[in-house]
Amino acid sequence: GESVGLxxxxxxxxxxxxxxxxxxxxxSASDYFIWxxxxxxxxxxxIIDIRSNMDKRxxxxxxxxxxxxxxxxxxxxxxxxxxxxxxxxxAENWNAGNMLTFGGGTRLMVKP
Amino acid sequence: xAGVSQSPRYKVAKRGQDVALxxxxxxxxxxxxxxxxxxxxxxxxxxxxxxxxxLDKSGLPSDRFFAERPEGSVSTLKIQRTQQEDSAVYLxxxxxxxxxxxxxxxxxxxxxxxx
Numbered sequence: 001g002e003s004v005g006l007x008x009x010x011x012x013x014x015x016x017x018x019x020x021x022x023x024x025x026x027x028s029a030s031d032y033f034i035w036x037x038x039x040x041x042x043x044x045x046x047i048i049d050i051r052s053n054m055d056k057r058x059x060x061x062x063x064x065x066x067x068x069x070x071x072x073x074x075x076x077x078x079x080x081x082x083x084x085x086x087x088x089x090x091a092e093n094w095n096a097g098n099m100l101t102f103g104g105g106t107r108l109m110v111k112p
Numbered sequence: 113x114a115g116v117s118q119s120p121r122y123k124v125a126k127r128g129q130d131v132a133l134x135x136x137x138x139x140x141x142x143x144x145x146x147x148x149x150x151x152x153x154x155x156x157x158x159x160x161x162x163x164x165x166x167l168d169k170s171g172l173p174s175d176r177f178f179a180e181r182p183e184g185s186v187s188t189l190k191i192q193r194t195q196q197e198d199s200a201v202y203l204x205x206x207x208x209x210x211x212x213x214x215x216x217x218x219x220x221x222x223x224x225x226x227x
Binding site: 102 | 116154156171212
């Protein structure tokens with residue numbers, strides 16, 4: 001399939017380790033945040049979301065942390081697996097508006 | 113269907129040709145979004161429909177871009193007189209509720225190459 005991103009920041013981790021992917025968002029008024037995973041040749045796939053009234057939200061093997069003070073979002077993946085290899089995008093929305101604004105993406109590579 | 117379906121999967125157009133990209137959203141989904149994704153970048157918003165109403169077209173890059181969703185289900189993104197800078201992946205997404213502050217499901221996209 002096509003490469004999703006040729007010059008993205010890359011995080012390389014060993015299988016079984018934990019991964020942390022960071023994102024700085026742009027709008028201090030944003031109140032909804034979402035992480036998407038995009039594999040080569042595919043559309044973005046929802047991972048987890050969080051609203052601004054929360055600091056942390058957990059899913060299956062994933063945790064999202066929100067620090068509104070410094071406009072920072074992170075995605076933690078526990079026990080990273082080869083199937084987690086993909087490009088990860090954070091996105092933000094404010095005031096229930098009509099669009100998501102996506103960040104530039106981070107490529108996660110998992111070494112077996 | 114089980115997910116958002118887009119067609120064609122790939123499209124090669126000669127510069128100056130018109131193209132039409134189709135999106136079949138998840139049945140019953142109120143909201144439908146179009147995004148453009150250039151190589152190596154995140155998706156960028158083009159336009160938003162709530163049912164058949166196009167509520168936001170602020171992201172359409174020029175008047176050569178036109179989108180419609182006449183019956184509140186299938187949507188078509190049309191690009192007239194294609195230019196090389198239109199080459200990108202065009203993604204469609206749908207969601208159950210109105211607005212973008214809720215989980216949206218994306219299709220696989222249409223990769224447009226203008227030669």
